[in-house]
Amino acid sequence: MQAFDFASYARFKWSDMALILRSAGLTMEVTLLSLAMGTLLGMLLGLQRCSKNRAVKFLPLIVMEPLRNSPLIVQLFLIYYGLPSLGFHIKAMPAALATLSLNTAAFFAVLVHSSILAIPGAQWETGYALGFNKFQIYVHIIARQAVRLLIPQAITLYISQLQCSSLVSFVSLKDLTKAGQVVAQKTLLPFLIYGIVAGIYFALSYPLARLARYLEKRTGFTI
Amino acid sequence: MAMIEVKRIAKSFDVKRRDERTGRFVRDKLTVLKDFSVDFNQEGVTVLLGPSGTGKSTLLRCINGLETLDGGDILVDGMSVRDKRMLKKIRLTCGMVFQQTVLFPHLDVMNNLTMGPVKLLGMRRKEAGERARFFLNKVGLSNKEKARHNELSGGEQQRIAIARALMMNPKALLLDEITSALDPEMTSEVLRILENLAADGVCMLAVTHEMAFAQHVASRILFMEKGSLVCDAGKDEFFTVYRRENERIASFLKFIGE
Numbered sequence: 001m002q003a004f005d006f007a008s009y010a011r012f013k014w015s016d017m018a019l020i021l022r023s024a025g026l027t028m029e030v031t032l033l034s035l036a037m038g039t040l041l042g043m044l045l046g047l048q049r050c051s052k053n054r055a056v057k058f059l060p061l062i063v064m065e066p067l068r069n070s071p072l073i074v075q076l077f078l079i080y081y082g083l084p085s086l087g088f089h090i091k092a093m094p095a096a097l098a099t100l101s102l103n104t105a106a107f108f109a110v111l112v113h114s115s116i117l118a119i120p121g122a123q124w125e126t127g128y129a130l131g132f133n134k135f136q137i138y139v140h141i142i143a144r145q146a147v148r149l150l151i152p153q154a155i156t157l158y159i160s161q162l163q164c165s166s167l168v169s170f171v172s173l174k175d176l177t178k179a180g181q182v183v184a185q186k187t188l189l190p191f192l193i194y195g196i197v198a199g200i201y202f203a204l205s206y207p208l209a210r211l212a213r214y215l216e217k218r219t220g221f222t223i
Numbered sequence: 224m225a226m227i228e229v230k231r232i233a234k235s236f237d238v239k240r241r242d243e244r245t246g247r248f249v250r251d252k253l254t255v256l257k258d259f260s261v262d263f264n265q266e267g268v269t270v271l272l273g274p275s276g277t278g279k280s281t282l283l284r285c286i287n288g289l290e291t292l293d294g295g296d297i298l299v300d301g302m303s304v305r306d307k308r309m310l311k312k313i314r315l316t317c318g319m320v321f322q323q324t325v326l327f328p329h330l331d332v333m334n335n336l337t338m339g340p341v342k343l344l345g346m347r348r349k350e351a352g353e354r355a356r357f358f359l360n361k362v363g364l365s366n367k368e369k370a371r372h373n374e375l376s377g378g379e380q381q382r383i384a385i386a387r388a389l390m391m392n393p394k395a396l397l398l399d400e401i402t403s404a405l406d407p408e409m410t411s412e413v414l415r416i417l418e419n420l421a422a423d424g425v426c427m428l429a430v431t432h433e434m435a436f437a438q439h440v441a442s443r444i445l446f447m448e449k450g451s452l453v454c455d456a457g458k459d460e461f462f463t464v465y466r467r468e469n470e471r472i473a474s475f476l477k478f479i480g481e
Contacts, residue, residue, distance in 0.1 A: 122325045129287055129319040130339045131311045140342060144329045
């Protein structure tokens with residue numbers, strides 16, 4: 001086994017670290033934007049899934065099921081490489097945002113739908129019997145509780161989507177993972193560099209994970 | 224004109240039944256009420272008796288507009304339950320309490336009570352709060368204002384539910400087997416509250432299997448079987464004449480231990 005040469009660390013410059021940290025900014029940007037859009041779209045799709053109208057109820061599945069049942073990276077390639085071949089030219093950033101947003105939306109919709117379904121039907125009935133209409137029951141009774149069920153799960157989804165954002169490095173976006181690759185190749189210190197990169201992802205995710213745990217405990221009311 | 228006019232209603236449910244021979248599930252219709260008519264005035268306590276599955280609960284749910292009618296019509300204060308725009312008014316006229324009571328778990332007792340009047344009647348929060356305290360006192364739970372549903376016993380929840388229905392100032396209370404899920408002690412707790420309310424002149428329409436309640440509090444008794452009305456009588460008449468002369472009622476009362 002080759003003896004480890006501590007002097008080799010000298011190849012890792014401050015400018016490299018700066019590059020990594022800057023790219024973490026892009027990772028954050030991609031993640032936050034796509035999560036915001038994905039959440040909004042997912043909310044719409046999820047509410048649609050709760051409809052009694054069959055057509056309205058099943059329409060979102062046409063979008064959701066392919067997104068939930070194929071690899072994210074393939075979806076990304078499909079949009080980034082596939083669309084231009086059909087004549088729609090799309091840049092890396094919009095392609096990445098579109099893919100991640102749609103993917104988030106598909107999973108978020110399921111969470112919304114299941115959280116609403118988790119509220120027992122007797123609460124609807126009680127609401128109706130008191131004189132509330134459907135909309136009022138949604139707003140004053142169902143949504144208040146469904147949101148508390150939804151938030152911890154949503155945070156878990158957000159964490160997973162943050163990790164998944166590393167895939168955008170495959171379409172030439174200079175995110176955290178890509179910067180790690182570049183620096184690792186330059187310095188030939190892959191363990192150290194990828195260790196740092198992993199550490200940054202961890203530092204971004206872990207507080208969220210704790211928050212989810214905390215909220216789950218705090219709002220853990222019994223229905 | 225009676226307050227609630229049930230006019231020749233029919234109600235059936237779609238059920239899935241396993242076919243004995245083929246083992247497959249087949250759609251079937253379960254007819255619960257057929258050509259059923261009855262009137263209720265805003266007076267006293269009417270008790271609906273009868274074996275399970277005879278449509279007593281269904282009748283109450285139809286009056287409250289929770290079920291859609293297959294035929295006939297129900298008029299509550301002249302408003303038809305078939306008219307979707309009238310449903311809110313009908314439900315404000317007839318408050319309903321169920322067997323499986325639900326206090327909204329995200330709200331404490333006080334807010335459970337005030338929510339309806341504030342959001343639906345446009346009552347001011349303060350006024351609603353005073354009203355809530357009045358009714359909490361009525362059901363003997365003044366000290367539970369801040370409690371959540373999981374800190375209350377079944378009987379207490381049921382009493383809160385009664386108070387919540389009364390908050391809307393209904394002309395009648397529809398009570399759907401509200402003591403069936405409770406142990407005897409809690410049952411008597413709830414029944415005592417109902418007795419007090421009856422003494423205050425609150426009009427009630429109750430499905431129950433509590434004979435003691437029927438004997439002490441009811442003014443009128445309806446006996447139903449297989450979706451039709453067997454008997455509609457005053458309490459005394461029911462427990463003397465009908466018990467003696469109608470075999471079905473006699474055997475029902477015997478089974479139930481009266």
